[in-house]
Amino acid sequence: MDGSAARERLALAVDMPLAQGLALYSSVAPFMGYAKVGLSLFVEHGPAAVTAFQKLGGRVFLDLKLHDIPNTVELAAARAGALGVALLTVHAAGGEAMVKAAVKGAREGAQRQGHPPPRVLAVTVLTSLSAADVTDIGFSSAPEAAAQRLAQLAVRAGADGLVCSPREAEGLRRLLGPSPFLCTPGIRPAGAERGDQARAETPAFAVRAGADLLVVGRPVHTAPDPVAAARALALEVSSG
Secondary structure (H helix, E strand, O other), X not given: OOHHHHHOOEEEEOOOOHHHHHHHHHHHOOOOOEEEEEHXXXXXXXXXXXXXXXXXXXXXXXXXXXXOOHHHHHHHHXXXXXXXXXXXXXXXXXXXXXXXXXXXXXXXXXXXXXXXXXXXEEEOOOOOOOHHHHHHOOOOOOHHHHHHHHHHHHHHOOOOEEEOOHHHHHHHHHHHOOOOEEEEOOEOOOOOOOOOOOOOEOHHHHHHHOOOEEEEOHHHHOOOOHHHHHHHHHHHHHHO
């Protein structure tokens, strides 16, 4: 895999003040093709946060994890599609009708503005949840089995891809084949602090497991040299 291919498999989570996030993404953009705009940044700045990263040439991953009644999600997804985002997240736990509504809204919103439709990615089990947490919220199975059940529901509903822990990616590939786009947050280079990520893994692990896109935040944000950290991530993805 060459450097340009590795770049298209890395997303920088820009969960920080907008000016700081723009400066950081601008510096690491040669190695990271996506800017992931999360809930806090979008609540503070709205669509302006999306357009700011688009002006830098980044493909925007709008990570709102929509989870509401189908009509509300369809309307929100249509607005996101109209912004020209590349990726949009919803919670698979919202159910099949909600995921279908998100896909419909995102495609129609993008079409109205002449944008390519975003990939709608369904979040399975948050990477911050441990096995005990998964049991506490009502699943009778381990995180991997819960993720597989939610993934099947989401794909059946028309989701373009899934958000899962790197640990679940290989099992989802075996279960669902090559077509779902798999996004894995919770990426931590070897030796890095895991923070609140209970099911994190290294970039090489995620690539070998079948992930298409790796989301990285704090290992770049907090690095003494963020550009060097992003370059190292791209090299590890290439070698993986």
